[in-house]
Structure formats: C-alpha cells, structure tokens
Amino acid sequence: MSHSSKLARRAFLQRLGHLGIAGTAAPWALNLAAISDAAAFTGGGDYKALVCIFLNGGNDHGNTVIPYDSTSHAEYVTARGTTLTTAGGIVIARDRLAATALSAAGLTAGRQYALSPNLPRLKALYESGRLAVQMNVGPLVQPTTLAQYKNKSVPLPPKLFSHNDQQSVWQSSAAEGSTRGWGGQMGDLALASNGGNSLFTCMSVTGNTVFLSGDSALAYRIGTAGATAIGPVTSNMYGSATCRDALRTLITGARTHVLENELNTITRRSIDSQVTLSTALAGGSTFLDKLPTGSGLGLNDQLRMVARLIQARSSLGLNRQVFMVSMGGFDHHDNLAAGHATLMTRLDDAMAGFNAALDEIGAANLVTTFTASEFGRTITSNGDGSDHAWGAHHFVMGGAVKGKSFYGTAPEAVAGGPEDIGQGRYIPSTSVDQYAATMARWFGVSDTEMTQVAPSIGNFNSKYIGFL
Numbered sequence: 001m002s003h004s005s006k007l008a009r010r011a012f013l014q015r016l017g018h019l020g021i022a023g024t025a026a027p028w029a030l031n032l033a034a035i036s037d038a039a040a041f042t043g044g045g046d047y048k049a050l051v052c053i054f055l056n057g058g059n060d061h062g063n064t065v066i067p068y069d070s071t072s073h074a075e076y077v078t079a080r081g082t083t084l085t086t087a088g089g090i091v092i093a094r095d096r097l098a099a100t101a102l103s104a105a106g107l108t109a110g111r112q113y114a115l116s117p118n119l120p121r122l123k124a125l126y127e128s129g130r131l132a133v134q135m136n137v138g139p140l141v142q143p144t145t146l147a148q149y150k151n152k153s154v155p156l157p158p159k160l161f162s163h164n165d166q167q168s169v170w171q172s173s174a175a176e177g178s179t180r181g182w183g184g185q186m187g188d189l190a191l192a193s194n195g196g197n198s199l200f201t202c203m204s205v206t207g208n209t210v211f212l213s214g215d216s217a218l219a220y221r222i223g224t225a226g227a228t229a230i231g232p233v234t235s236n237m238y239g240s241a242t243c244r245d246a247l248r249t250l251i252t253g254a255r256t257h258v259l260e261n262e263l264n265t266i267t268r269r270s271i272d273s274q275v276t277l278s279t280a281l282a283g284g285s286t287f288l289d290k291l292p293t294g295s296g297l298g299l300n301d302q303l304r305m306v307a308r309l310i311q312a313r314s315s316l317g318l319n320r321q322v323f324m325v326s327m328g329g330f331d332h333h334d335n336l337a338a339g340h341a342t343l344m345t346r347l348d349d350a351m352a353g354f355n356a357a358l359d360e361i362g363a364a365n366l367v368t369t370f371t372a373s374e375f376g377r378t379i380t381s382n383g384d385g386s387d388h389a390w391g392a393h394h395f396v397m398g399g400a401v402k403g404k405s406f407y408g409t410a411p412e413a414v415a416g417g418p419e420d421i422g423q424g425r426y427i428p429s430t431s432v433d434q435y436a437a438t439m440a441r442w443f444g445v446s447d448t449e450m451t452q453v454a455p456s457i458g459n460f461n462s463k464y465i466g467f468l
Contacts, residue, residue, distance in 0.1 A: 047313055047366050048443055049321040051306055052183060052211060053299070053351070054171075055373040057330030058163070060340050061392035062379050062424070065133055066092055067414055068101050068114040079415035079424055081381040090336045090381050092117065102126055102133070106406035113406070118344035121352035122395065126404055130355060130364075131397045132467045135408035136419070137435050138375065138391035138428030139169045142459035146418055149427055161388040163331070166374035170432055171211035173455050181210045182436045183322040185453045187217030189445050190320035199273050200316055203309060205302040206326040219324075220273070222309070224301040227277040280312040286357035291349075299327040299350040307357040310367060320443065330373065336385040347371075351397060358399075365399030368439060368468065379415050379424025390421070391428035394435075396467050400442060407467045433457045434465055442468040 067076045073094045080091045097114035100123045104112045113133070115123050125131040139157035148154045158175040159165035165175040172178040187202040194201055202212035204219045212219035222228070288304035291297075302325035313321070327347065332339055351369065358364040376392025397403075409429035411417050419427045433454035437445075440453045441464055450457050457463050 047319050047363075049310055049313075049323065049363075049367045050183070050186070050439055050443060051303075051323045051325065051354075051367060051369040053347075053369060053371045054167075054206070054209075054211070054324065054326040055330050055343075055347075055371060056167070056326055056328040057332070057373070058166075058375045058377055058388055059330045059371075059373040059392060060090075060332055060336060060386050061376040061394075062386065063090065063092055063336065063340055064116050064119075064344065065135075065393040066097060066114050066116065067112075068094065068097055069110060069112040070094070072111060072414060073097075075414035076379070079379045090384070090386065099123070102406075103404055104406070105404060107410060111410060113410075116341070116344045118341050119348045121348045122397075125352060125355060125397060129403040130399065130401060131395055132401050132403045133406045134394045134396060134430065134435060134465070134467065135406055135410045136391040136426050136428055137394055137408060137430040138426075138432060139166070139173070140428050140431035140433070141456050144427050146421065146427060149421055160390060161375065163374055163388075168210055170372055170374055171209065172213075173433070178210055179213055180215065181213050182440070182453045183211040183324065184214030184217050184219070186214075186440055186443055186445060187212065187320075187322050188214035189449055189452065190322075190443070191216055193319040193444070194317070200277070200309075200318060201320060202322045203306075204324045205305050206324055209324050211324050212322060222277065222305060224298075224305050226281055226305070227274040276316070280315045281308055284308045284311045286311060287360045288353050288357045291353055297346070297350075299325060299346060300353060302326070303350055303354040304357070307354060307361065310358070310363050311361045313363075332377070332385045333382065333387060334385040336381075351395070355397060368396065368398040368400055368442065370394065370396045370435075370439065376426065387423065389423070389425035391419070391426035391430075396439075400468055402467050405467075407465050430465060431456065431460060434460055434463060437463050438465045438468055 062076070062080070067073050077091050080089070096117045100115040100117055100119060102113055102115065102123065103126075107113070115126070122131055126133070141155040141157060144154050144156070149156070157166075157169050159169075168174060168176045168178050171183070172181040184202055190201055200220055202214065202217045202219050204212050204221050205224060207221060209219055286304065286307040288300060288307055291300060291304075306323045306325060309316075309323070310321070313319075327343065327350075329339065329343055354369065355364065358367050371394045373392060373394075376389045377386035378389045380386070407430075411419050411426050411429075413420070415424040419429060421427060433456045437450050437454040437457050440450060441447075445453055447463075450463070
C-alpha cells in the first residue's frame with residue numbers, strides 16, 4: 001500500500017471513530033470496535049476487569065455518604081438549609097441512619113459516616129471488606145487550595161459544573177469533544193495480553209462513551225440482550241436467501257478502492273464478531289438472570305450482561321477487559337428526597353446483585369467495580385433539591401478491594417470548611433487521575449506508562465490511593 005493510501009486509510013478510520021463518539025450510527029449498526037485491526041498479541045494467563053458504573057446527572061453524595069457522628073450530623077442538618085420537619089426538606093434524620101452507619105476506619109478520630117438508608121446491601125458489603133468509600137474525589141489538574149481557586153493561580157479543570165463537559169472530563173481529562181478516555185487508554189495498554197482478540201477489550205453496555213475510547217481499543221457496544229446483528233445479512237432479506245447472500249457479498253467482499261475495501265473489511269469483522277459473541281454467551285447464566293427485568297431495572301440488566309461476558313472470558317480468549325454501564329436520573333434540582341432514595345435502592349440492588357453474580361462464576365477477586373459521576377452536588381439546599389458542585393464521594397467494590405475503610409480526605413467541615421468554594425461545593429482532595437491510576441496499577445499498567453492513563457498524575461505527590 002502506498003504512503004498516500006495509508007494516510008487516506010488512517011484519516012478514514014479516524015473520521016469513522018469521531019462519528020461514533022458523536023453518537024452517529026454507522027450503516028446497519030456497525031460496531032466501532034470492529035474498526036480496530038486484529039493483531040496478534042501475547043500476554044499472561046491471569047484475568048482482570050474494571051467495571052465503571054457512571055451515575056449520570058451528578059449524584060447527590062451528601063445523601064449517599066452522610067455525616068453520622070452527632071456533631072457532624074448537626075452540621076449537615078444546618079448546611080442543608082432545612083429542619084427535620086420542613087416540608088419538602090432534603091435532610092435524612094440521624095435515627096434513620098443507625099442501620100447503615102459504617103465502621104470508621106480511615107477517618108479522623110470522632111468522625112463517622114453512614115450510607116443512605118436505601119443502601120443496606122452496600123453497608124453489608126462494606127463491613128465484609130468488599131467495599132471501600134473514596135472521599136471527595138473529582139477532576140483536578142494539580143492539588144488546589146481555596147485561595148488558589150479564588151485567585152485562579154493554578155490551572156483548573158475546564159468548564160466546571162457543566163454536565164456534558166464534566167462527564168467528559170471525568171472520563172477523559174478533557175472537555176466535551178475529547179476522543180480518548182482513560183478506560184480506553186488502559187485498553188490500549190492491555191491489548192498485548194488479549195492474545196490477538198482486540199475487539200472485546202473495551203465493552204460498553206450503555207451506548208457510545210468516550211471513557212472506553214483509546215487509540216487502538218475502541219468501545220464494542222453490546223445491548224442488554226446481547227450483540228446486535230446486522231439483520232439483512234444474518235437472516236433472509238425480503239424472505240430471500242439469495243438477496244441475503246447478495247447483500248453480504250456487496251458489503252463484505254474485497255474491493256480495489258482502498259477506502260471501499262477498508263469499509264467492507266470493517267463490516268465483515270463486525271458480522272464475525274457478533275457471531276463470536278453470540279456463541280460465547282449461548283447457555284451462560286448468572287445469579288442476575290434469576291432477578292426481574294424491566295422498567296427501572298436498567299442497571300441490573302446492564303450488569304447482568306457484564307457478568308455473562310466475564311463468564312465467557314475464557315472462550316473469548318481474554319485476560320483484560322474494561323466495561324462501562326450507567327444509570328441516569330441524578331440531576332436532582334428538585335424532588336431530591338424521594339427521587340434520590342429510589343435511585344439508591346436500585347443502585348444497592350444492582351451492585352449487590354452483581355457482586356453475588358461474580359461470586360457465582362468465581363470471578364469476585366478478578367473484577368473491580370467503581371462508581372463515577374460528573375460531579376457531586378451542593379450540600380446546601382435550593383429548597384427541594386441540590387445544585388451542581390465538584391468533588392464527591394464514591395464506592396469501589398470487589399474481592400481485591402481493601403474494604404471496610406475510607407480513603408482520601410474527608411471535608412474538614414460539612415460546609416464552610418477550607419475546601420468549600422461556596423454552597424458546600426468541595427474542591428476535591430483526591431483527583432480523578434489518582435483514582436484512575438490506583439485502578440490502572442492493579443490492572444497491570446506500569447508506572448512508566450501511567451501518564452497515558454492519568455495525564456496529570458505527575459502533579460501529585462501521592463499517585464496511588466491504596467484501596468487496591
């Protein structure tokens with residue numbers, strides 16, 4: 001192939017990738033991961049997977065991980081700007097938190113937190129050592145104080161408090177429009193361990209996502225019911241096998257024009273990958289398959305598919321995988337008390353059920369699951385809800401997690417402390433880069449490669465948090 005042809009091919013693939021990130025569907029539901037060249041790699045025989053649960057809308061961490069010691073809870077009541085008897089208030093009374101109060105390892109003496117009363121199963125996982133709480137994590141370019149924030153004397157993450165931009169910053173360290181995420185960058189580095197099967201390294205059960213996009217590893221999108229087939233070439237077209245075969249030849253056959261040939265190669269690989277996945281998933285089941293499906297259970301359905309894919313890891317010949325699932329509805333500017341409680345119940349059921357499914361298939365120690373969200377929310381109330389903020393508390397779950405402990409630095413005060421830029425919006429004390437780097441090192445990324453995953457990690461004295 002000539003130099004000019006190579007350049008044209010590369011530009012063609014890049015443009016297809018950009019269309020996919022933008023949410024534009026390629027013909028016949030063409031899967032973007034099929035664009036990657038299948039190359040022969042060698043690697044070890046162990047298996048590890050990371051599963052990101054993204055809480056779209058900005059989770060209200062103030063009613064997820066709640067100050068419980070009497071002094072801090074009183075500050076929490078005051079900060080949320082409402083009394084326990086105010087109609088429409090967003091405070092959770094202390095007597096409702098006794099059953100979900102957590103052992104306080106990793107906290108300053110005297111401090112204690114409880115989980116939402118709608119998270120009893122995560123409380124049990126925490127006390128069993130399978131769950132850790134990461135305090136006040138969010139996007140940072142470098143450690144930042146309140147004075148530096150006010151004076152704008154250090155670089156800050158772009159477009160703070162914007163939903164779309166902060167989703168992108170969390171997932172890729174750059175604002176909306178970024179084409180590479182830290183999950184995909186880990187996928188790039190892990191391709192060598194997946195023995196020639198580059199298609200299924202990064203898998204999304206929640207549509208297009210920049211988190212899983214790398215240079216070579218691109219997100220393979222799969223539905224909760226399995227891989228999506230290109231219908232007209234996998235079943236008779238207009239009732240005719242002849243039409244089906246003619247179309248298949250047309251869209252998969254070799255061509256003399258470099259770009260036409262590349263598109264047909266991609267399409268052929270997409271068809272083959274759907275067959276490979278469907279075969280691998282056939283007959284597989286997990287604990288989650290015994291649970292109900294349907295309205296309000298989307299996260300359950302997504303994690304069910306992730307569990308089945310992990311169960312099929314040997315038949316797919318994989319040693320490293322990164323997955324993404326998501327749940328929406330967290331933008332609680334109003335109706336926080338009722339709406340957030342419902343979402344917490346669904347998160348509790350889904351995460352605990354996924355843990356049980358991993359136990360059932362013998363993969364609990366091989367998989368680390370973590371939550372993320374574009375930002376936390378204000379500790380102060382707007383009357384019936386909370387508004388966009390910055391740092392937030394998150395969960396890390398798995399058999400390899402050093403659980404039953406808090407990590408990072410809790411806010412010094414519920415509101416008005418040295419990390420509060422106003423309205424109980426915390427400057428993160430732990431960066432997303434540190435959060436990502438900790439998981440990447442467990443995943444197998446070396447120190448010398450870490451800036452590929454976490455580009456600002458060199459700005460932090462403590463690169464790894466310690467929950468794995």
